Amino acid sequence: ILNVEQSPQSLHVQEGDSTNFTCSFPSSNFYALHWYRWETAKSPEALFVMTLNGDEKKKGRISATLNTKEGYSYLYIKGSQPEDSATYLCACNQAGTALIFGKGTTLSVSS
């Protein structure tokens, strides 16, 4: 079964800090990598879907990169705001397999 690892498990930053998280996955037979944001009392919300090595995606202050050869993706948040507080999930699958989620990184941003 595909194993998706996320680090750190949690972190706490001050408003205005920039931060990044890591998602690691097996590089063999890679198909797609998803990032989601899950705020308390809400449903997970899709941020990015990436498929190609070297992909970079950006949405506002949040961006992500993908390295399929070494099996990792980074999620960056520039100038963190309290509303960025959430759990960030990555999920990965190989061709024909289900999307497997990591346990997430919980971000807390203090004002």
Add this chain to the structure above:
Amino acid sequence: KAGVTQTPRYLIKTRGQQVTLSCSPISGHRSVSWYQQTPGQGLQFLFEYFSETQRNKGNFPGRFSGRQFSNSRSEMNVSTLELGDSALYLCASSGAAGNTDTQYFGPGTRLTVL
């Protein structure tokens, strides 16, 4: 466009009972996936359905089953409930199978087994 809906939102059952949860995907979406979320475990994959066919199944016992109807609505059933089945059950829909499509999640059903 209406989002993914799940019913019921909350459910309390006792050990040994069975439960059926329902998921209505976004209109036009044909793929539905189910996940279980428990503290410390993250989202655990249960099933994926596309056009009424189960494409993938997670590592759960046979007490967990599911199906998808011709209108893409999906149900999952858990028989002989155990305390450890207490969890948030999420479903997600996407336009196509293959998992390069964005998945849209419902609000979840919170199941408590006493």
